[in-house]
Amino acid sequence: MKPLLPLEDAQKRLIAMARPLPAETVPVEEALGRYLAEDVTAKRNQPAADMSAMDGYAIRFEDRDGPWQLVGECKAGSPPCPPITAGQAARIFTGALMPDGADTVVMQENVERDGDMIHLTSDPSPARGHHVRHQGGDFKAGDIALESGTYLKPAALGHAVIAGLGSISVGQCPKVAILSTGDELIKPGSDTKPHQIPASNDVMIAAMLAGLPAQSRSISRIKDDMESLCEALESAKDCDIIVTIGGASVGDHDLVAPAFQRLGGETDFWKIAMKPGKPLMAGKLGNSLVLALPGNPGSAFVTATLFLLPIVRYLAGAKKHMPVIHIANTSTPLPATTQRAEFLRAQVDGQGITAFDNQDSAKLSVLAAANALLIRPAHSPEQPIGAAVSYIAV
Template sequence: MDPGPRRNRPDDCCDASREYRAGGSSPGRGSHGVKPLPLKEAVSTVVDSVAPLAAVSVPRDEALGMVLAEDIIAPENVPISENSAMDGFAVRSSDLRNASVDSPRELDLLPEMIAAGPAPNLAIGAGTTRRIMTGAVIPSGCDAVVPVEKAEVLGDTVRFTAPAAPGEHIRPAGGDIEEGSVALEKGTLLDPASIGVAVLCKRTRLSVVRRPRVAVLTTGDEVIGAEEPMEAGLVRNSNSPALIARLREEGYETVDLGVARDETRDLLEKITRGMESDVLITTGGVSKGERDYLREVFESAGIKLKFAGVRVKPGKPIVFGLFSEGVVFGLPGNPVSALTGYELFVRPALRKISGHRCLFPRQIVVRSGFDFPRKTGRSEFLRVRLRGSEEDGSWVAELTSPRQGSQVLSSFVGAEALLYIEPDKKEIRAGEEVLCLLIRDPGATDFSLS
């Protein structure tokens, strides 16, 4: 991974997760004599270990979703000159001074209308007016526009029954963007509107933070493909397709390394290939089983482990490490653990690597719609949907499924948020306030605005 200048900017557009990054002291030791980290420490370790990639120049129309790596200075005013904000009549405000219903003013209507486009050499003299269209250049002598519905055409004259203030319904030159100003700041996420502003600034190419390349590897002798015959003891490889789909959803380039068997040579060969990318994600092989020796293979490949184990449920065995040009995440093999690990650890890292300012999921306080007893000791995340309360319209969290085990992939279907439970909390009671990390926009089923 080719990091550009390291930037430690505060997250200025969303809460950097006061509770999400919470957690107490670590209890006991995990496998391999490594202490599981509290959630806050693990997330901080990940984020502090990565930096934005170097800038690259890309065609403007390929930059959507990327982060701008330079300020864009406006080369000209937008709009370039004064123009009309309404269809109406170009006037001199002094001609309509004291105009009223009881004492209207009539101005001579000049024959040529002023339309949008190249400015004709037209002027407005005292006591005259011209038709003008929205976007048309303001003619010489005009300092106001009267909307067409506020005037009455009487053959060769136009009657006005109200005064017009200087500048009324006129868009000033540079009213949108002033020449020489910063039209787009470095660090801007390039959304559709930003692409449009780049056009206004005459830019056909943009300097952006390079998108990371992410390799995904599933491990395990028990893993089979979608069309292979099933038998007892086997599992289908849902992890790689699900993670790759999530990565592509967010615009990242992906490399599918397939499945590595529980054999050192195969694991090392595929991990080495994965280290050609900026980020390597593996699933499986990081727990306490006799054949879960992925950590040792990581070390053999030259990966320096930063932690192995986090006090979180699901996903306790997660591993994070660094290699010369990138980072690796060893996610657990259970599919819910893998997807939760992606949202909590991988996604913030990828966002920082990509140059984003906001790294963490947006958090909202909602009310629980269910009771949930639990064992204490670890931070826990439940998959929930959000609905509006019929009583007061506030958000209420409902479990996507009563089965919340780390193996129940279907519990992630339709999940809009991860409901956070503090390590020492013994239960969630229906009606109490809880913190949720949004992973999807819950949307709405109706349009209630008038």
């Protein structure tokens, strides 16, 4: 019997089958959730000039003990107010440009004003440069503001704008077709007979993709016959990724592999040393990457987390495409594993991580209650309560 492919090897082989998609330029307002295709270089200094970080009075540090004569007022969004000289101060507001001659701001709470004269009322005297945001203190023109491969969160978009960009280069969104197979599947919300199941997997997988820069379409409830499956696969060949769910094993009605081969597909790997998810298959059909996920919901979810989401991130230009690994202490003892890596549905909180007693991959109730996949590498020894273990947040 051919040995199962180790999980890490399968993940590397999947990535090696693909290349990031070409870049496209989009307005910053439309780039949320995308990945940068090239470094963003700042076009300006931030701040562009010295400005006040507080409402108060701009002074010369040499005159820090006062008193000062008030000679002007500096507002945010206005050109600099007139320069100040020895013994003078200017009323200044947060974000206003510092007047020439001033290098320090005294908070308005720390002075008293008597007409045009300002007196310091609190000790110690202000430090030089206190409450001043200096030119280029955040970044300077020519600095790398954001690196290629960065996931564009709201703050990153704000950073790109303040750096002087109105549009940015991002990776294209991969097109993903989701094919859910099985005679037993019926439309969600329909009345079911004992031999029928509402088609939930394609809804779940599409929802997993919703947080990524991907364009997905569902081709659901494909019958377990060769012609229907071949027709569905053919209809999806315009997509970058074709995901099939179910029919990837070796039973008489598991037709994904035979249909894939009939259409000229090239299998790269099949059957992974992992639990759940052993029957996973990957290959190419024309220009499309094909990923055949198992049909049990737990298996489909785990394999999508470990294979589908990383390849989507990679195609979209992510710098870091693999799942983020966290560490927690297990709240229960964990048995040793054999040659297959195990991914246990679990709950993690401030007290630690607890794997569910029932790990049946068909039970969506367990999967829905989980917020983590506890990772048990192949050939792991037993772990006592309190042992540090790895997990993926889900």
